[in-house]
Amino acid sequence: MIPLSGDIPNSKGEIKEVNEMTSISRGTSTLKRGFAHMLKNGVVMDVTTVEQALIAEEAGAVSVMVLDKLPSDVRKAGGVARTASIRIIQEIMDNVTIPVMAKCRIGHVYEANVLAETNVDMIDESEVLTPADEYHHIWKWDYTTPFVNGARSLGEALRRVEEGAAMIRTKGEPGTGNVAEAITHIKKVNDELRSIKSIYDSGDKQDLVKMARELKVSYSLVEETAKIGRLPVVNFAAGGIATPADAAYLMSLGCDGIFVGSGIFKAEDAKERARAVVLATTFWEEPDKVKEAQKMIDERQSILGLDVKDLELKMQERGGTV
Amino acid sequence: MTLNIGVLAIQGDVTENFLSVMASLSELGIDGAVSQVKTAEQISKLDGLIIPGGESTMIGQMSLVNGALKTIKEKIESGMPVFGICAGMILLSKNSKDRIVGDVEQPLLDLLDVKIERNSFGRQKDSFEAEISLDPIGISSFNGVFIRAPSVSDVGKEVQILAKFEEKIVSVKQGNIIATSFHPELTRDTSLHKSFVQMVKDSKS
Known part of the structure; x- marks a missing residue:
C-alpha cells in the first residue's frame, strides 16, 4: 500500500472504461505514484540524443529525461529554454525499453498537453526551463500522465503534491556540477518533516494548523504527511550531482533515488561515469x-x-514562492 | 522453526513488499522474519524470496555485478519458493522481448518456461487498475495494479496459468515459482503475499 495523502478522487486525469466484461481505471493516484515507486533506488539521467539514451540504458539507468540542451548548456546559452523537440523524444521512446520523461516549462499547460499526447511516461514541470507562468503551476490532477516537480522545502513539496505531482525531486542548482544546494535542500526537507512529525506525535493540533498556514498547504495534507513522517510521494535528489560519491551521499540522506543532469554527459568519460553513478546509488x-x-x-x-x-541565474528559485 | 523471507533490494518497490510480507506473517500467525537482501551471502540463508517491481534490465545487471543472480538461480533450482512481480517476472523468465523495441539484451534467470512481452499494455498513460481472478489458487477477486506491465505470450508444459486479463496471461505458476505482471504490494489486499508465505511454509515441512 502506498500513501495516497492529498489524493483527489475522480479527478479529470482519472479515466474509467467500463464494458460488459471488465471495468478498468487509468490515471489513478495509485498508478501515478506507483510508477514513481518503481523507480526507487535508481538513477534518472538527462539526455539530449538517442545515443545518450542508449548509453544511459546500458549503464543501468531506470529512466531517461529528454531535454533540448543539458542544464549547463541552458545556463550558457541564455535566452528562453523550452520543451525538447517532439521528434527526438519520439525517437528515444522507440529505442529504449526504460521509461522516458520530458520537461515542460512551469505553468505551460499546452507544452504539458503536447508531452502527454506524445505519450511520455512522466512529465517534469521544471525550473531548468524558463517559467511560462510566474504565479501558477500546472494543475496536474487534470492529467493521466504522472508529473514530477522540484522543491527546496517541505512547503514547496507539499504544494506541488496538492497540485497533483506524483513525485518530487529536491532541487539543487541545475547545471553547476555543484552538489551543495541539493544537500542543503534535502536536509532542510528532512528537518521540516521531523519537526511536523514531532508536533503530530505530541498531539498539538493547534500547532499543526499553524504549520499548515506557514507551509501554505491544506491542513489535511500536512496532518497525513506528519503522521507518516515522510513525503507522501517518492522523493529523488537532483541538481549538481557529478560523481558516484555525490550520488551515494544523497542516498544516505534518505533520498529515494537520483536525477543526474549535466554531471554525466558533460563529463568526458560519460559511459564509465554513468555506470559508476548507478553502482554507487545501488x-x-x-x-x-x-x-x-x-x-x-x-x-x-x-x-x-x-x-x-x-551565479546570476538561480534556477532553483523559479516557481518556489507560489 | 522461523521462516526467513527476503525481498531483493537492488532497486524498485522493496519496502512495499517488505510491509506486505510483514502483514501476511502476522495475519497468518506464522513465525517468520522478513529482510531486505542484496548480497549472495544474505540470499543463501533464505527460505523464500520476492523479486519486486522495478526496472528489470537494471535489477538484472546489478545483481549480476555483485554475484547475487547466480545464488538466486541456484537457490530456486534447489527448491526455494520465489515470487516475481512485474520486473521480477521478467527476470525469472527464459525469454523476453519488448513490444516496441523488440529483442533486448538483459540478464535473465532462465528458469520460468515462458516468453515475456515487456510493456505489453503500452506506456505509463495506458497503465491501469482492473479486477483479476486467480481461481487456481483460490483468489476469486483481486485488484490488479498494472504499471507498464509485461504479459506472458507463450507458456511451456510445466507452467500453470493463474490469471488472464483480456486474453493476455498475467499470472503463472511453475513448481516453486509464482509470478504476476501486476503489483499486489501496492494494494491493501495481502491475499497473494499470504499465498506465497504459505508456499514457503509448506516447502519447509
Missing part, C-alpha cells in the same frame, strides 16, 4: 563498492562546476 551502503565506483571515473574529466554564490 550499493551506497557498502563503502568498498562506492570506492570502486569512484575509481571508475577520472576527476580530471568531471564537469568543471560553478560556485553557486557567483
